[in-house]
Amino acid sequence: xxxxxxxxxxxxxxxxxxxxxxxxxxxxxxxxxxxxxxxxxxxxxxxxxxxxxxxxxxxxxxxxxxxxxxxxxxxxxxxxxxxxxxxxxxxxxxxxxxxxxxxxxxxxxxxxxxxxxxxxxxxxxxxxxxxxxxxxxxxxxxxxxxxxxxxxxxxxxxxxxxxxxxxxxxxxxxxxxxxxxxxxxxxxxxxxxxxxxxxxxxxxxxxxxxxxxxxxxxxxxxxxxxxxxxxxxxxxxxxxxxxxxxxxxxxxxxxxxxxxxxxxxxxxxxxxxxxxxxxxxxxxxxxxxxxxxxxxxxxxxxxxxxxxxxxxxxxxxxxxxxxxxxxxxxxxxxxxxxxxxxxxxxxxxxxxxxxxxxxxxxxxxxxxxxxxxxxxxxxxxxxxxxxxxxxxxxxxxxxxxxxxxxxxxxxxxxxxxxxxxxxxxxxxxxxxxxxxxxxxxxxxxxxx
Ligand code: 5AD
Ligand code: SF4
Numbered sequence: 194x195x196x197x198x199x200x201x202x203x204x205x206x207x208x209x210x211x212x213x214x215x216x217x218x219x220x221x222x223x224x225x226x227x228x229x230x231x232x233x234x235x236x237x238x239x240x241x242x243x244x245x246x247x248x249x250x251x252x253x254x255x256x257x258x259x260x261x262x263x264x265x266x267x268x269x270x271x272x273x274x275x276x277x278x279x280x281x282x283x284x285x286x287x288x289x290x291x292x293x294x295x296x297x298x299x300x301x302x303x304x305x306x307x308x309x310x311x312x313x314x315x316x317x318x319x320x321x322x323x324x325x326x327x328x329x330x331x332x333x334x335x336x337x338x339x340x341x342x343x344x345x346x347x348x349x350x351x352x353x354x355x356x357x358x359x360x361x362x363x364x365x366x367x368x369x370x371x372x373x374x375x376x377x378x379x380x381x382x383x384x385x386x387x388x389x390x391x392x393x394x395x396x397x398x399x400x401x402x403x404x405x406x407x408x409x410x411x412x413x414x415x416x417x418x419x420x421x422x423x424x425x426x427x428x429x430x431x432x433x434x435x436x437x438x439x440x441x442x443x444x445x446x447x448x449x450x451x452x453x454x455x456x457x458x459x460x461x462x463x464x465x466x467x468x469x470x471x472x473x474x475x476x477x478x479x480x481x482x483x484x485x486x487x488x489x490x491x492x493x494x495x496x497x498x499x500x501x502x503x504x505x506x507x508x509x510x511x512x513x514x515x516x517x518x519x520x521x522x523x524x525x526x527x528x529x530x531x532x533x534x535x536x537x538x539x540x541x542x543x544x545x546x547x548x549x550x551x552x553x554x555x556x557x558x559x560x561x562x563x564x565x566x567x568x569x570x571x572x573x574x575x576x577x578x579x580x581x582x583x584x585x586x587x588x589x590x591x592x593x594x595x596x597x598x599x600x601x602x603x604x605x606x607x608x609x610x611x612x613x614x615x616x617x618x619x620x621x622x623x624x625x626x627x628x629x630x631x632x633x634x635x636x637x638x639x640x641x
Contacts (some may be wrong), residue, residue: 196320200239200276202232206259207245209371211435212397216304217244219337222281223310226338232629237266240276240314245283247363250537252283253291260295271583276300276317280307282367286541288326291387301309301326305353308333319449328369334378340385343511345588345616346431346600346640347349347391351379351419352398355376357438360476361508361536361545364399371399376406376419383423390616392640393431393586393600395455401434402441418577430640431586433604435461436503439479442487451494458495458527459604463503467522468515471508474547488526498500499574499603501530506538507556507564509548516559523566529574531567531602568628575605575626582638585609587617601631611635 232238267274278300285303288625299317303326354369404416535556538545585599616641625632
């Protein structure tokens with residue numbers, strides 16, 4: 194075993210969902226607490242963490258090509274290959290294979306084990322190649338350092354894992370069973386986020402609306418109860434949550450959208466397909482009808498709510514007629530924005546072995562048609578908000594001089610020119626709708 198020079202700088206590259214972004218931030222904090230500094234833009238890092246996503250195709254191939262690129266870049270520079278760590282869901286699913294195939298990788302760490310990164314790193318520096326993909330009973334969150342510096346809009350993971358076992362999905366295998374973080378821990382972390390500058394918190398979970406816990410009075414509450422408790426933080430202006438499952442849209446959570454001002458009028462509720470036969474084959478436990486009923490009730494609670502969803506086209510056996518049912522559902526909803534994907538067979542999931550796998554060209558065509566419909570609705574939604582006055586939380590500077598960027602209550606990207614700082618809450622008039630953003634006129638700065 195040959196020893197490695199202890200890294201002085203790190204870079205964490207996160208792929209995939211917002212939960213990975215959150216995990217990436219926590220890993221960065223953990224490395225920072227070890228005295229390792231973030232590498233500057235354009236500078237080679239001594240330690241590179243690839244925080245990977247396994248949800249769709251080519252994830253593993255992408256990891257190998259990233260590793261290849263890091264090694265090649267090193268050869269062009271001073272020749273020193275950085276210490277490469279593979280984290281996230283590809284690490285969980287294919288850790289052993291990565292170790293066997295990529296000698297440059299010294300460390301493989303799963304999403305439930307990254308709190309042990311410092312100890313693993315010490316062993317890697319000693320020359321060992323270390324893998325930890327355990328799903329320990331103790332939670333990693335207790336072992337992570339406190340949050341110190343965050344932007345105006347911060348993520349807070351409240352729930353992890355999934356028990357739903359949709360037949361196409363790897364998450365129940367890579368992230369494990371549904372676990373809710375304890376109430377007190379979440380209140381403490383939310384307080385620290387707000388102290389560190391957050392004005393908006395997005396509560397995260399693979400099934401965030403399945404969160405349950407005991408509040409300070411020992412009463413069992415759901416996500417709506419947690420949101421209500423968090424509204425008590427005076428400096429916290431906005432709350433959001435993602436991603437939800439239709440089955441866990443409780444009456445309380447639906448009502449919360451009409452009752453809690455700080456809860457932003459946006460709901461991401463994946464449906465995946467408009468065909469009941471496909472939904473059954475996906476093991477989705479809802480029908481297109483029951484899904485539409487939920488959305489109706491949410492809209493009744495909060496008239497202006499912006500709706501979002503996820504779709505998969507080309508699930509095994511999906512016929513043209515079944516795909517048309519998806520298009521009909523899209524027409525019926527009128528989404529503000531959506532994510533849509535071609536079905537990707539994930540090894541080890543039930544759908545990967547189903548008959549009727551769909552040809553790529555057919556999937557391409559269906560995705561194109563679906564995205565045309567979704568783009569049309571997104572633009573229509575944006576256009577319908579023109580002329581409205583709303584609050585925008587300023588998150589960063591834009592590309593043009595004096596331009597600032599932030600989000601509307603409906604999660605639209607808003608840009609305007611004016612003297613406002615990052616973290617300010619400003620009032621704007623939405624003026625010009627594009628497909629992916631809205632131009633606005635600054636009216637006043639409400640809070641700094
Ligand atoms: N193929 C394509 N899309 C998938 N998703 C999850 N698994 C797959 C898969 N095997 C999509 C779903 C989910 C989103 C996060 O990713 O739409 O809601
Ligand atoms: Fe995957 Fe379904 Fe769980 Fe979502 S609900 S994480 S799609 S298994």
